[in-house]
Amino acid sequence: MLSNKLLKPGLYSVGSSDGAGPTARLMGGRCRCGYVFFPMQTYGCERCGSHGDALTPCELSAHGTLLAEATVHLHADKNRPAPFTIVKVALDDGPVIRTLLADGSAPVAPGQRVAGTLAAVGQTESGETVLDLRFSVAS
Ligand SMILES: [Zn+2]
Numbered sequence: 001m002l003s004n005k006l007l008k009p010g011l012y013s014v015g016s017s018d019g020a021g022p023t024a025r026l027m028g029g030r031c032r033c034g035y036v037f038f039p040m041q042t043y044g045c046e047r048c049g050s051h052g053d054a055l056t057p058c059e060l061s062a063h064g065t066l067l068a069e070a071t072v073h074l075h076a077d078k079n080r081p082a083p084f085t086i087v088k089v090a091l092d093d094g095p096v097i098r099t100l101l102a103d104g105s106a107p108v109a110p111g112q113r114v115a116g117t118l119a120a121v122g123q124t125e126s127g128e129t130v131l132d133l134r135f136s137v138a139s
Helices: none
Strands: 004-006 012-018 021-031 055-061 063-072 084-091 096-100 113-123 129-137
Touching: 004 012, 012 113, 096 129
Parallel strands: 004 129
Antiparallel strands: 012 021, 021 055, 021 113, 063 084, 063 113, 084 096, 113 129
C-alpha cells in the first residue's frame, strides 16, 4: 500500500478514486445565510458579515466550469518551473477559485467542464507521494 501525503490538508481531502486517480473533496464553508465559500474561514461571511457559529465547514464538489485560463511562461521564483497554467473555475457549489491546471492536461477553454484531482507533485524523504490539487478536463 503506497502512502500519500497531502500538500495542503486544510484545503482538500481525498474523495473516491476513479480511473484518473483520487478525486478531491474541497473543504469549504457555509454561512447561515446560505453563502458558500472556499476555503473554510471563521473571519466572517463575505455576504452578510456573520461570524462564529454562523459559519460551518462543508465539503464541496471539485467539479466546475472553467471561466478563464492563463499560462505563465516565466515566473519570478526560479524554484517554480514554468510553464504552468492558472485556471479560474466556478465550482458547481458556488465559489469561484483560482487553481492550477494539471500538467499534461489537454488545452482548456472557457465554458468547459473541469474537475479537481489529487496529482502527485513530489515525494517526501520517507518515500510518501505528495499530492496537490490540480484541475483538468472532466471525463
Ligand atoms: Zn452570511
